[in-house]
Amino acid sequence: MKNEASKKGLKRIYTVSLASILFLTIFTYVDEDQYNDYIGAWLLLIFWVVKILFDFISNRREGNKKLAVFDLLLMTAGIGILAWQCLVFSR
Numbered sequence: 001m002k003n004e005a006s007k008k009g010l011k012r013i014y015t016v017s018l019a020s021i022l023f024l025t026i027f028t029y030v031d032e033d034q035y036n037d038y039i040g041a042w043l044l045l046i047f048w049v050v051k052i053l054f055d056f057i058s059n060r061r062e063g064n065k066k067l068a069v070f071d072l073l074l075m076t077a078g079i080g081i082l083a084w085q086c087l088v089f090s091r
Contacts (some may be wrong), residue, residue: 016055021047042085049078 021043028040056071 010054010057015051016049018054020051038089043083044084045078045085049075049082052078 025040025043025047028036028043052071052075056068056075059065059068059071
């Protein structure tokens with residue numbers, strides 16, 4: 001019973017966080033300011049990393065170790081790309 005409640009709470013957090021990041025991404029892409037396109041691209045990468053994080057958690061719970069390792073590698077690559085873009089953009 002408690003396990004079902006935690007899954008339901010995690011699903012709610014998953015849906016709300018991804019929907020809000022996706023909404024902000026679309027909002028920054030359709031804005032007339034060209035600077036916001038860079039922010040939209042970062043938000044899209046953040047969306048991707050957060051989605052893979054929740055997939056990683058799901059695969060770990062289900063016992064899919066190979067998929068969990070693959071998700072961890074993709075998440076590391078996404079965080080690396082975000083860090084690289086932050087360093088390039090800050091110059």
